[in-house]
Amino acid sequence: MTHIALLAVLIACLVTGCTGMLQGSGAPATSSAPSSESASQGPDLTINQVTEPELAQFFTKRVEVFGLDILATSDTPDAKISHAAAVVAQYLDNDQDGQADDPAVTTSLEEQRATLLMAPDQEALELLDPFGSSALEGRLLQDLYAEETAPTGGRFDASLEEIHHLILNGGWSRVYPKQLGQQSGSEIATYMNIARGGYFEETPQEYPVGAWFSYDDETCTYDCMLTEYTYWVHTSLLGAQATSRRCEEILREWKLCFPDEVVETDDAATIFQNPKNLLPDRLPDGNYQGSNPN
Template identity: 45%
Template sequence: MSAQPWAVLTALALLALSGCNGSSGGSTTTTPAPDNGNRALEKAFPLHTSVFGVSIRATSNTDKAKVLHAANVMAQYLDNDENGLADNQAVVDELVKKQATLIMVPTEADLETVGAGLGHRGALQDLYGSEVHPQGSTPGQFDATLEEVLHLITHEGYASVYPQIFGEMAESQIADAMDQARGGRFESIPASYPVGAWYTYDDDSCDYSCMVTEYTYWALTSLLGGQSHSGRLEEIQHEWSLNTPQKVKLGDPAVYTLLTNGEYGLATVLPDGHYDYQTFTLSGD
């Protein structure tokens, strides 16, 4: 997976990021962003498009093809059957209400430079162009778009709309499944995981909420076949060992049952960056 981006933005005094972001435990504000904060964000990230009203913003030096790739991946997560209608409108509405925004820069260093002084108070998730691979994941080059876009959707959308199911706190259904996968309930990273644990996240900057976000990502993308390409298990097994749909079904039946429940409109097909219903364009170029 990519490096923890939230630490960079927290240092720059951006209030909230989705996923495992900062020491605040992924908490965000749902109040509207101040106008001056929005203007600062628009100035720093002038390239813009939106997917069902969810914003994607990028710096002017970000590869435009990669920004559009992110838009297509987001669209496929939110409209997995590609019929032009969101599969879960309540989740989309929550993302829009929170001003959830994917922000893109070429590299982590660029984010540190451009983010200084921003006062935006919406829900942000960053994605580096250097970790975007529109042609698909290959050994040593995982397309992190699949991860960071999903973080934004689950952390800011699903966790809020279904707090008892996808809430990123102890005793939600997804958290209970995660506790089984880790061999116990750990509020922080343990010195070592119990033998038999299959989710062994080891970044000590990640709090419990963050751990749930990452667990959801690992489980869902594995179910969709996104972690099964040649060499991938060797790259991730220190953190996650159920990298194929069959392994998840047999090894983690709790999360399998939850994530395959059609009631929630989660993806059943892995996004490939080719959204058939709409062609996205960028403004601010």
């Protein structure tokens, strides 16, 4: 799960529920937006230095991937940044041919100035407090911490979730608003209401018997619930949750761990199985093969 409780206090901007999604306020900052990658060469996942003085006060490392900007602190390990960049690339170029699967999504990410913020852990980002400056204004933000990225000991890789949230809110939901719009009335919202056992504007004290999506964070608004639900459906179809250990970890929130369970139980699966929707059908593993070798 992402970490927003204290961030909400630190920054006067829109917080999209409990997903950690933040929208910078005011006019866009002077830093340049990520540029599109060359279709023939693929994205260059090299970690570069942040050159904009205002941003460089807080973040010194940057990778730009298919319209999405990754900004990291100086003490964020390069290996964690590179892993996150590869996960972004695999979500957006799922067949790894060096070209974004849906150019409209990358354009949307650029327009939203979608930005992944990385630090060693939540405390490090909070102590840094970049949100009091104008450096992040006009950006759609998502936090991801090194300690939860490609962790050891069999722990779940949180980059799969946090990056999915950012691409969903900055890209997929805007390109496919009828299917994936993160508000009441979209197809995914209709399916979520069924999965929760009814329409709940606010988190209920107790979910109906038979609900298979039962997130109980009272700070999570309806659109936040949609972001979480979309993540669970999509990544469960991709096999991200398909182990007994993982099923036990997420049982309180999500009960359909395996792809066949999702297909048999939740009609939201049809959104992701429809070939007209250019959405990932393979789970990222951090080993992207479509990069520009130069």
